Amino acid sequence: MALWFVFALMTAAAIFAVLWPLGRTRSDAGGTEASVYRDQLAEITRDTAAGLIGPTEAEAARVEISRRLLAAVDAEGTASVGSSPGFRRAVSLLALIGLPLLAIGFYLPLGSPAMPDFPLAARNQSPSPTQPLNNLVAQVEQHLEKNPTDGRGWTVLAPVLAKIGRTDDAVRAFRNAITYAGDTAARRADLGEAMAMAANGVITADAKAEFERAVALDAGEAKARYFLGLAAEQDGRGSDAAAIWRDMLAKGPADAPWRPVVTAALARVGGGNAPTSGPNLPALSQGTIASVQGMNAGDRNAMVQGMVDRLATRLKQDGSDVEGWLRLVRAYMVLGERDKAKSALADAREAVGTDAERLRKLNDGLKDSGLDG
Helix, strand or coil, X not given: CHHHHHHXXXXXXXXXXXXXXXXXXXXXXXXXXXXHHHHHHHHHHHHXXXXXXXXXXXXXXXXXXXXXXXXXXXXXXXXXXXXXXXXXXXXXXXXXXXXXXXXXXXXHHHCCCCCCCCCHHHHCCCCCCCCCHHHHHHHHHHHHHHCCCCHHHHHHHHXXXXXXXXXXXXXXXXXXXXXXXXXXXXXXXXXXXXXXXXXXXXXCHHHHHHHHHHXXXXXXXXXXXXXXXXXXXXXXCHHHHHHHHHHHHHHCCCCCCCHHHHHHHHHHCCCCCCCCCCCCCCCCCHHHHHCXXXXXXXXXXXXXXXXXXXXXXXXXXXXXXXXXXXXXXXXXXXXXXXXXXXXXXXXXXXXXCCCHHHHHHXXXXXXXXXXXX
């Protein structure tokens, strides 16, 4: 009811704005001007009789003032039409009836008179930069449930899902982004990366196929080419991986952000030698991290921080992966981050809980780490 009361006040204000000028007494500007000219004609007659001006000048003045008097009288007649009582009544009636009808005619098809009030608590659920990321993701997912063909929504959601460790959902989101927002090399490369993340760093056949599609669309797609080299490395074809990465370094920009990653990968395979790990080489092995210990902190972090963060995030979502916890703790130890390694070990034991077999496997895997000492 409060909304309708506000609308009624607004309508009354609009009608008042129209009727107020019509209700005021109009000053007859045209009549005042005509009276002035009549007074001037009478004054000329008096001045002529008194001998103040000659007959010739008096006649010329009479002609000019008479012309102005006629124009003023015509203007007065035109103004009287707009100020007639009949005209005012017609305008008043139109304002009283026409304005409300016009407002209702616009509101009913465009507004929502049956919509309930929007509670303050519900308004606070609107997205804001301070909301937790998971809440924002949930709101975007609700939007996409109602608008499943919103390609832009899928494009925005997919990398966020990958970042928070929901890799299977990220794969689905990247597929939908390709379907509804267009097939591009970058989206294919992102899809392949999400597939690899879902497989704990292993470049599966499906992920490799996506990287190959990306390169087919754009031969210079850096992410896809890097992962194709990684796929060759995991297959035991170190020389093929080295050839891919050398070509990237030779043809890529000197300031490309991926150069440290590719340089370290090339060093890892010995410039063409076979890798030390087998085809299931994990994305976060000790050898991978140890190969960059000689680099400066900035380059090292640029190369491994993303992988470490993704693994840590995934384990927070699903802590049942003991091998994942072992890789994370070892990674922190190799990087010299002992405090983070201890914290990860504590999180791992909490996640494993009372599962005796997983706890034994975790303790056996780290019994020589010295973290409990």
